[in-house]
Amino acid sequence: MNQAARRIGRTLALVLPVVLVLSGTLAVTRVPWAAPNAESQVLTASSGTASTQAKARAPHEVLRDRLLTELQQKNPGAALTDLQRETESRPSLAQYCGQIARALGRAAVAKYGAKKAQSYSRPVCDTSFASGVVAQGH
Known part of the structure; x- marks a missing residue:
């Protein structure tokens, strides 16, 4: 039982940081770079590539x-x-x-x-x- 717990712990120690980094990176889809009154540019992460786009205003x-x-x-x-x-x-x-x-x-x-x-x-x-x-x- 102790060895099984240790194996699970090691697996989590290796997998968890990777999962957290990937989920955190994909969760952040918009990052405002400009002031609130200026036209804002956003960083979009999709399918492994990131590009800067200007947000169109109505x-x-x-x-x-x-x-x-x-x-x-x-x-x-x-x-x-x-x-x-x-x-x-x-x-x-x-x-x-x-x-x-x-x-x-x-x-x-x-x-x-x-x-x-x-x-x-x-x-x-x-x-x-x-x-x-x-x-x-x-």
Whole structure:
């Protein structure tokens, strides 16, 4: 019995590190290399080869990030005007309008405070900007 336990122990000592290395290597499929706001590159491990690929971003995410930057550089009114123009010229973005307007509302509160942020409110995407202001203000 003692010798059988020793044999099992030796087998595990040899096999376990190999299994852990392989499973750990295959489990890590994404490693972000860039800052969260930049386009991220990922390391993908598949069938023994690794390659670096740029992650494609959805058009509404690109628009949201651009408008948030515009809000910081200019004001929420300019960002809301551009949001309205973009959703009118690209109807595929209309479904994300409320989500983007709420994000702009939250960012406006962070920059200007709730009262001043609310003064920029306008009927773009119904009342989504205002709801973002209210949600962040409380």
